[in-house]
Amino acid sequence: MASADFTLRSRPLTLAYQIPAGRTRRFWEGLREGKVYATRCPKCRKTYFPPAADCPNCLTPEMDWIELSGEAEIEAFTRIETQPASFQEQKPYTVAIGRMKSGVKVLAWLVDAELKDIRVGMKARLTTRVMPDGEPTYVFVPAA
Amino acid sequence: MIGVGNSRFGTRQDVNVAELAFEAVKPALEDAGATAGDIEFMALGSAGAGQWYEELIPAAVVAEYCGLSGAGLTRCEAACSSGSAAFFTAYSVVAGGVADLALAVGLEKMWETDTPTTVEIIGRCGYYLWEFHKFGMTFPAYYAMHATAHMAKYGTTEEDLARVAVKNHKYGAMNPIAQFQKEITLEKALQSRVIAWPLKLYDCSPITDGSAAVVLASEEKAKELRADTPVWIGGIGYSSDTANLSRRQDYVGLRASAAASRRAYEAAGIGPGDVEVATVHDCFTIAEIMAYEDLGFCGKGEGAKLLREGETEVGGRIPVNVDGGLKAKGHPVGATGCSMIYELTRQLREEAVERSRQVPLKKYVALAHNVGGTGHYCYVTVLRR
Numbered sequence: 001m002a003s004a005d006f007t008l009r010s011r012p013l014t015l016a017y018q019i020p021a022g023r024t025r026r027f028w029e030g031l032r033e034g035k036v037y038a039t040r041c042p043k044c045r046k047t048y049f050p051p052a053a054d055c056p057n058c059l060t061p062e063m064d065w066i067e068l069s070g071e072a073e074i075e076a077f078t079r080i081e082t083q084p085a086s087f088q089e090q091k092p093y094t095v096a097i098g099r100m101k102s103g104v105k106v107l108a109w110l111v112d113a114e115l116k117d118i119r120v121g122m123k124a125r126l127t128t129r130v131m132p133d134g135e136p137t138y139v140f141v142p143a144a
Numbered sequence: 145m146i147g148v149g150n151s152r153f154g155t156r157q158d159v160n161v162a163e164l165a166f167e168a169v170k171p172a173l174e175d176a177g178a179t180a181g182d183i184e185f186m187a188l189g190s191a192g193a194g195q196w197y198e199e200l201i202p203a204a205v206v207a208e209y210c211g212l213s214g215a216g217l218t219r220c221e222a223a224c225s226s227g228s229a230a231f232f233t234a235y236s237v238v239a240g241g242v243a244d245l246a247l248a249v250g251l252e253k254m255w256e257t258d259t260p261t262t263v264e265i266i267g268r269c270g271y272y273l274w275e276f277h278k279f280g281m282t283f284p285a286y287y288a289m290h291a292t293a294h295m296a297k298y299g300t301t302e303e304d305l306a307r308v309a310v311k312n313h314k315y316g317a318m319n320p321i322a323q324f325q326k327e328i329t330l331e332k333a334l335q336s337r338v339i340a341w342p343l344k345l346y347d348c349s350p351i352t353d354g355s356a357a358v359v360l361a362s363e364e365k366a367k368e369l370r371a372d373t374p375v376w377i378g379g380i381g382y383s384s385d386t387a388n389l390s391r392r393q394d395y396v397g398l399r400a401s402a403a404a405s406r407r408a409y410e411a412a413g414i415g416p417g418d419v420e421v422a423t424v425h426d427c428f429t430i431a432e433i434m435a436y437e438d439l440g441f442c443g444k445g446e447g448a449k450l451l452r453e454g455e456t457e458v459g460g461r462i463p464v465n466v467d468g469g470l471k472a473k474g475h476p477v478g479a480t481g482c483s484m485i486y487e488l489t490r491q492l493r494e495e496a497v498e499r500s501r502q503v504p505l506k507k508y509v510a511l512a513h514n515v516g517g518t519g520h521y522c523y524v525t526v527l528r529r
């Protein structure tokens with residue numbers, strides 16, 4: 001067998017994409033105001049989270065913005081101990097999927113909770129936070 | 145199928161990506177009694193081209209290296225089911241009468257980048273914008289969420305998950321191409337470090353380099369090449385589900401697996417009870433338990449019981465992943481779909497499989513279940529001899 005330690009280093013390539021967010025601007029600006037927005041189709045009344053700027057159900061390209069609030073029920077969760085490269089500076093974090101009263105589901109970090117206290121079926125509140133890098137985000141916190 | 149080949153799986157920094165593909169293409173062509181020049185079309189499955197490894201158009205690179213330039217070429221991407229997407233493409237080309245001889249190649253080279261980068265690239269294989277960008281999801285995490293939901297609803301335990309790893313390592317130890325060729329104990333699996341709770345190191349398939357190749361021929365071409373034991377495609381089923389996990393119905397199974405298997409059973413005119421050997425997509429231990437249920441090998445919520453009763457071992461009702469599965473044989477993402485076909489073809493031929501893990505056959509019906517992403521894509525293929 002050939003030697004496994006004889007390798008060539010490729011030319012490095014660093015990529016960072018400029019992702020257009022103009023059509024979901026209300027959502028990203030809403031986070032800064034402490035609000036989490038979903039979209040609702042004015043024609044077929046379907047609600048979308050993450051917010052969609054177009055309705056895949058009836059193909060309407062203009063959507064209404066509605067605020068998501070209230071309690072969610074946690075349907076699944078995990079705690080990530082082995083982080084990807086761009087999250088290496090983070091302590092282990094908990095991610096959960098919660099179903100809102102309106103029926104839409106949200107995937108977000110679940111904060112202010114110990115792993116041993118988290119259960120499928122527990123109630124949590126959707127709110128906004130500022131990440132350590134200064135970027136706003138949305139999170140679940142255990143319901144009081 | 146008239147020819148199959150599979151490279152040794154593992155950390156293969158002794159070969160580059162084209163040389164790795166050659167290790168599967170050469171035995172597949174020799175097995176088929178064909179030459180590279182006979183191949184009219186090649187579909188290559190690879191998920192990480194230009195990310196995990198340096199080549200962005202691997203179909204052209206592999207074709208040149210293996211003497212296939214001039215054939216029709218395409219690369220197929222369906223995340224971890226890219227190999228099955230390539231197989232389906234090559235099958236469609238032959239079944240549609242476009243070509244008489246086609247090649248499907250599955251290929252991945254995952255050890256050229258460091259582990260956090262490899263974890264990052266796989267973690268982005270969901271909906272990057274909504275589930276990775278702010279939340280740093282990883283692949284173990286996506287399946288760990290299914291584990292917490294399945295445990296809560298059906299009482300599946302961490303021991304049940306570990307039993308999948310113990311079983312698949314047992315068969316990996318009998319497979320000379322497997323990345324891990326040693327048995328493990330339940331205790332060792334349970335005591336390994338947590339990756340994404342409740343999944344531990346031994347609940348996760350490894351990072352793997354590998355390739356597999358399959359030569360597909362029309363009935364006339366198979367006769368012309370005097371294929372001695374052709375294996376036939378009984379039917380292929382396919383399906384998909386939402387990119388965002390938050391848009392799924394539930395987290396106790398994969399809807400794409402259930403839908404794809406229904407289509408495959410219908411196309412082949414069989415039911416789950418007719419399957420005598422299967423390879424299922426055990427990228428994580430919970431995935432194998434959900435697969436038993438989604439494919440109809442047992443009722444919903446009864447996957448752990450089927451495993452505990454030994455029904456998925458050689459000698460059981462439906463032996464599953466007796467090549468070691470993704471867990472122990474290894475999971476070179478784009479290669480896995482073709483490697484499943486390689487294993488089942490050898491099982492159906494009863495000619496070369498290591499005797500200790502040959503499944504006894506009466507009907508000669510096998511099934512391959514290959515999931516891309518977290519149920520984002522699914523292909524189910526029924527094979528017959």
